[in-house]
Amino acid sequence: MSRGGGPLKSIVIVSGFPPSPTAERFVTESRRRGLAARYFFPESVCLGYSAPFQSPLCGPEPEIFLNRLLGVERPILHVLEVVAAVEASLAQDTKIVNAMVAVGPALSKRAQAALFCESGVSVPRTIGVGGSSFPSQIVQTVGLPVVLKTNFGMMGAGVQRFSSAEELGGFLERNPDFTGVAQSWLPEGVETLRALVVSGVVLASGLRRAAPQDWRANVAQGGAMSEEPLSPVESELAIRATESLGLDIGGVDIVRTRSGPVVLEINPSPGLAALESATSRNLVNEIMEQLGLG
Numbered sequence: 381m382s383r384g385g386g387p388l389k390s391i392v393i394v395s396g397f398p399p400s401p402t403a404e405r406f407v408t409e410s411r412r413r414g415l416a417a418r419y420f421f422p423e424s425v426c427l428g429y430s431a432p433f434q435s436p437l438c439g440p441e442p443e444i445f446l447n448r449l450l451g452v453e454r455p456i457l458h459v460l461e462v463v464a465a466v467e468a469s470l471a472q473d474t475k476i477v478n479a480m481v482a483v484g485p486a487l488s489k490r491a492q493a494a495l496f497c498e499s500g501v502s503v504p505r506t507i508g509v510g511g512s513s514f515p516s517q518i519v520q521t522v523g524l525p526v527v528l529k530t531n532f533g534m535m536g537a538g539v540q541r542f543s544s545a546e547e548l549g550g551f552l553e554r555n556p557d558f559t560g561v562a563q564s565w566l567p568e569g570v571e572t573l574r575a576l577v578v579s580g581v582v583l584a585s586g587l588r589r590a591a592p593q594d595w596r597a598n599v600a601q602g603g604a605m606s607e608e609p610l611s612p613v614e615s616e617l618a619i620r621a622t623e624s625l626g627l628d629i630g631g632v633d634i635v636r637t638r639s640g641p642v643v644l645e646i647n648p649s650p651g652l653a654a655l656e657s658a659t660s661r662n663l664v665n666e667i668m669e670q671l672g673l674g
Contacts, residue, residue: 389415389416389443390415390416390417390418390439390440390441390442390443390444391410391415391416391417391418391442391443391444391445391446391673391674392417392418392419392420392437392442392444392445392446393406393407393410393417393418393419393420393446393448394419394420394422394445394446394447394448394449394463395419395420395421395448395449396421396423396449396450396452396453396459397421397423397424399419399448400448400450400649400651401651401653402448402649402650402651402652402653402664403419403448403649405652405664406446406448406664406668407419409662409664409665409668410668410673410674413668413673413674414674415444415673415674416439416440418438418439420436420437420466422436422449422453422459422462422463422466423453423454423458423459425462427458427461427462427465435466435469436462436466437466441470441471441474442470442474443473443474443475444474444475444477444673445466445467445470445474445475445476445477446477446478446673447463447476447477447478447479447480447483447648447649448478448649449463449483449487449648449649450487450534450649451487451488451532451533451534451649452532452533452534452537456487456532460480460483460484460487463480463483464480464481464484467479467480475673477628477629477671477673478627478628478629478648478649479626479628481626482625482626482627482628482648483627483648483649485625486625486627486630486646486648487532487648488531488532489529489530489531489532489533489560489561489645490508490510490531490559490560490561492625492645492646493506493508493561494508495624495625496621496624496643498624499620499621499624501617501620501621501624501643502617502640502641502642502643503563503642503643503644504522504527504563504564504565504566504635504642504644505521505522505523505563505564506522506561506562506563506564507521507522507561507562508559508560508561509528509552509558509559509560509561509562510531510558510559510560511556511559513552515545515546515548515549515552516545518545518548518562519545519548521562522562522563522564523564524542524543524544524545524565525541525542525543525565526541526542526548526562526563526564526565527539527540527541527562527563527564527565528540528541528542528548528551528558528560528561528562529560529561529562529563529645530558530559530560531559531560531561533560534647535598535600535601535651537600538560539596541565541595548562563644565595566635566637566642568635568636568637568638569595569597569635569644570589570590570595570597571587571588571589571590571597571635571636572587572588572597572598572633572634572635572644573585573586573587573588573608573610573614573632573633573634573635573636573641574586574587574588574605574631574632574633574634574650574655575610575614575615575618575631575632575634576629576630576631576632576650576652576655576663576667577618577619577622577627577629577630577631577632578628578629578666578667578670578671579628579670579671580619580622580623581619581670582610582615582618582619583663583666583667583670584607584655584659584661584663584666585607585608585609585610585618585655586605586606586607586608586654586655586658586659587605587606587607587608588603588604588605588654589603589604589605589606590603591603591604599654600651605654605655605657605658606658607658607659610634611641613640613641614634614636614641617632617634617641617643618632618634618643621643621646622646625646625648627646627648628671629648629649629650629667629671630646630647630648630650631646631647631648631650631651632646633645633646633647652664
């Protein structure tokens with residue numbers, strides 16, 4: 381309900397610039413539903429530190445504030461600070477979807493790993509990497525091969541695999557400012573489940589297969605996706621992982637291993653094109669229905 385007691389009227393989609401195709405879909409679907417939809421691009425906002433805080437949002441106060449940050453916006457820490465400040469200035473009854481208190485940690489591979497560990501979510505062997513990390517320590521913790529992921533990244537970009545401590549050490553020596561995580565490589569990971577979790581429900585799921593001669597099961601890297609149902613154990617894991625980060629929406633990547641399913645990571649702003657194509661469903665519409673948006 382709006383603040384005046386009628387239907388929801390206004391929605392702001394937080395996005396990098398230019399907006400992603402999925403962000404554009406949310407704006408289109410919102411307008412189809414009769415909502416006044418507009419973007420907020422935080423990258424170009426200068427906060428300043430004068431009091432009182434002046435919100436950089438243009439137009440009327442929104443009833444819905446939907447965060448679609450991808451983690452590739454730059455400078456990322458500034459972007460997170462801007463969105464958190466805007467959220468804090470919104471009216472108390474504004475419906476915030478994927479609040480920054482959840483999205484901030486979810487965009488960081490290191491923060492994700494720590495929260496999964498605290499919540500008992502099954503993940504590959506993982507260790508944070510940065511600054512003074514020693515290749516021997518990394519290999520001792522996660523084994524070989526080692527998969528290295530940059531702290532802020534998406535669509536398989538910045539993900540590398542190393543077969544020896546020497547190879548890993550050479551990379552870290554050439555990239556002394558690298559921060560991220562190292563994980564044990566899972567040979568089963570050439571096939572990865574993607575679960576779309578919305579408000580504690582697995583809305584849709586698919587199976588991604590790596591492209592020939594690649595080991596990353598990512599559609600953006602040339603992989604393919606088909607519809608695939610989850611087992612009850614996999615569904616429970618996807619929901620628990622999403623809830624451990626406090627997300628309303630999450631794209632959970634799961635690998636089926638011999639010892640059971642494990643979570644690779646969660647994308648708080650998952651792209652939907654491949655999963656929609658695989659399932660022949662309008663998932664943007666279903667997400668908005670599940671969240672009660674319009």
